[in-house]
Amino acid sequence: MSLTKLSVSYKCVNSIGNSLNLEEMMEEFLRTFIKETGAISGSFFVNRSLDLCEEVASLGKKNLFNIESIKKRLEDETLILEEVDKSIKLLAYKVKKGCLIFLYSCENDFDFITSILESLKNKIEINIDSCLNVENLKEQIEEATKENLEKERQLFEQLKMSQMGELIGNIAHQWRQPLNIISTATSGMQIKKELDILTDEDFKEYTKSILENSSYLSGTIDEFRDYIKDSNKEKEIIVQDRLKMATEMLRSSFSLESINIIEEFVEEEKLHFKLVLGDLLQVLITIFNNAKEALVEKDDLEYKWIKYSLRKTDYTIKITIEDNAGGVNEKIKDKIFNPYFTTKHQARGTGIGLYSAYGIIVNKLDGKLYLKNTEFGAKFYIELPLNVNYII
Known part of the structure; x- marks a missing residue:
């Protein structure tokens, strides 16, 4: 060559x-x-x-x-x-x-x-x-x-629809008593009017009751709308209000299962955070419902409770949610935030709820979401960075 x-x-x-x-x-x-x-x-x-x-x-x-x-x-x-x-x-x-x-x-x-x-x-x-x-x-x-993202999107939609169904049931329970009060007040006014015994004091009392309960019903509609609306608009909220909203939306259905929601401690100082409303509620409701389902299976437990707290530390806003259902098996504790992992029957659980909650807190908020077993049961910890504005 x-x-x-x-x-x-x-x-x-x-x-x-x-x-x-x-x-x-x-x-x-x-x-x-x-x-x-x-x-x-x-x-x-x-x-x-x-x-x-x-x-x-x-x-x-x-x-x-x-x-x-x-x-x-x-x-x-x-x-x-x-x-x-x-x-x-x-x-x-x-x-x-x-x-x-x-x-x-x-x-x-x-x-x-x-x-x-x-x-x-x-x-x-x-x-x-x-x-x-x-x-x-x-x-x-x-x-x-692409296929995995599409499957995940479909599962998230299923989760959202499932939670919406639960919330509609909760709202139905919440509405029953105020609707009864409104109906009773209206009937009372009508009967007294027909008998010509309706006094000014009676009228004021009846109308006050109707207005107060109508306002309550309107508030529950606003809560539901905030939860389901698909929006990326940010809004500065008070974390205490979001936590209260989640517990109020769930309290009626929990009561039907004889589960007590207990406020252990909530910081008095208002903790402001800039959020898109729906997803924070999704995280809280997912964790509360996870605890509820664990407690429903405990037929031999006389007093069932879920305790929540909200504390401010030097660098974080810390929310804890604890139940007395006995805790999570140590063998699977590290898997509960994995996609598609569920301890429920296939017909009842997709394994996407806690995975979605983990994604919101950890990936979008740069926070932490983890679980510890206590002497009573499972305790979830949500830690959000303090004094930093994030979009959930």
């Missing part, structure tokens, strides 16, 4: 395989090969399928050939060398999964050029395979990621 051929081969070999991106890799090779062999232009086409031949990289003069015609001829040939016009020759060279096409002036030494291509063929094909495998792997990862 001559020193010239050795030098050209060495430079071209070093230009192959420096990237796993097919376009970048072939552009670097073409640039070097064109320079070292005196080509006018160079192109690389990859066979994506039997019907699709795609130009991946092209440098130099605009194409003066029909790629479909060349591709068909290369099915039976490895090399095509022919005149494009009186001064230019086309050299097409078949490689695995594609072809290289160069334009040269007719004076070039084509035996020399084709011998260089022959020496490079194996490495070119190996690196084309590597790049295509990486492309396929990326496509598979992207497709799998």
Whole structure:
């Protein structure tokens, strides 16, 4: 092998395989090969399928050939060398999964050029395979990621709908008593009016009762609307109010299961935070309901309770929610925030509630969400960074 051929081969070999991106890799090779062999232009086409031949990289003069015609001829040939016009020759060279096409002036030494291509063929094909495998792997990862995100989105929607159903039930319980009071007050006024014994004091008392309970009903509608609305608008809230709202929305349904919601301690100083309303309620309701479901299964427990607290520390706002259901099995305690993990029957649990809550607190708020077993049961800890505005 001559020193010239050795030098050209060495430079071209070093230009192959420096990237796993097919376009970048072939552009670097073409640039070097064109320079070292005196080509006018160079192109690389990859066979994506039997019907699709795609130009991946092209440098130099605009194409003066029909790629479909060349591709068909290369099915039976490895090399095509022919005149494009009186001064230019086309050299097409078949490689695995594609072809290289160069334009040269007719004076070039084509035996020399084709011998260089022959020496490079194996490495070119190996690196084309590597790049295509990486492309396929990326496509598979992207497709799998899309599928997982879609499944997760559907599960989140199921969770939201499930929680909405529970909240509607809670609101129905909350509304029953005030509606009865309004109905009683209205009937009382009507009867006294018909008997002509309705006094001004009676009227004031009845209307006051109706207005107070109507206001309460309106408030529960606002709570429900804030929870279900899909909005990214921020609002500065008081954390105590969010916690109170969650407990009030759940208290009626918990009462039906003979579960007492106990306020252990709540910081008097108002703790302000900038949030989108719905998701914080989602986290709190998820944890409260998780405790409720654990307690419902304890038929032998005489007094069932859930205690919550809200404290301010030097650097955090700390919310705790504890139950007396006996705690979580130590073998699975570290798995409860994993996606799709559930201790419930498949018909009752998706395993996405606590995973979603963890994502909101940890990934979006830069906070902490963890669980400890106490002498009574499970105790969840929510820690949010103090004096920093985040979007939940």
